[in-house]
Amino acid sequence: DQQVKQNSPSLSVQEGRISILNCDYTNSMFDYFLWYKKYPAEGPTFLISISSIKDKNEDGRFTVFLNKSAKHLSLHIVPSQPGDSAVYFCAASDYGGSQGNLIFGKGTKLSVKP
Amino acid sequence: GAGVSQSPSNKVTEKGKDVELRCDPISGHTALYWYRQSLGQGLEFLIYFQGNSAPDKSGLPSDRFSAERTGGSVSTLTIQRTQQEDSAVYLCASSLGRLPDTIYFGEGSWLTVV
Numbered sequence: 001d002q003q004v005k006q007n008s009p010s011l012s013v014q015e016g017r018i019s020i021l022n023c024d025y026t027n028s029m030f031d032y033f034l035w036y037k038k039y040p041a042e043g044p045t046f047l048i049s050i051s052s053i054k055d056k057n058e059d060g061r062f063t064v065f066l067n068k069s070a071k072h073l074s075l076h077i078v079p080s081q082p083g084d085s086a087v088y089f090c091a092a093s094d095y096g097g098s099q100g101n102l103i104f105g106k107g108t109k110l111s112v113k114p
Numbered sequence: 115g116a117g118v119s120q121s122p123s124n125k126v127t128e129k130g131k132d133v134e135l136r137c138d139p140i141s142g143h144t145a146l147y148w149y150r151q152s153l154g155q156g157l158e159f160l161i162y163f164q165g166n167s168a169p170d171k172s173g174l175p176s177d178r179f180s181a182e183r184t185g186g187s188v189s190t191l192t193i194q195r196t197q198q199e200d201s202a203v204y205l206c207a208s209s210l211g212r213l214p215d216t217i218y219f220g221e222g223s224w225l226t227v228v
Contacts, residue, residue: 004156006156036219041221042221043118043205043207043219043220043221043222044157044205044219045219046216046217046218049216089156089157091157101147101159101162101170101173102147102157102159102217103159104149104156104157104158104159105156106154106155106156107156
């Protein structure tokens, strides 16, 4: 049973517009969330994170929003650039507990068109 | 090097053979993770090493899979009697300590079982 779900396998956005990538989770013990970006033939790279004590974290063009009651988080990229085209993975962890690893979603492939 | 190093980068093996995949984490990182990504799937957790603690093996899919970490540094993932469904990218990652320290991924070892 998937604990972290990214229901959109792909998303296409025009350059300069906002990209919104969504992620849902089922485990209420998760208290730390991350987004990773992956280009073809490369390992995932860390993008941005948020802990459950916050509902928003911003880093440049990237903002992550967390809605704990809905068990939902989203990544906003504004403005989107062609170089943002990649697969984005949402990940979650119960780091305050015994779980030491990250649980990943299946990813959303973002295409930003010039 | 400065990053997580994995070898081999590509491996084609015959069904039934054993394979070993190697991971050199970032120097000084105490935590080491193995994930795999099958075609069209997300990152699947396999095993997690943290310092001298017993590893979390909860993600290993069968007893054909094993991993060790020698001297708290280099790790080897071994797959015995490989099957076609083992074909995937095997990703190693390391972090300075436990989460929420950032996890850094290697570029992966692409395994194809024919």
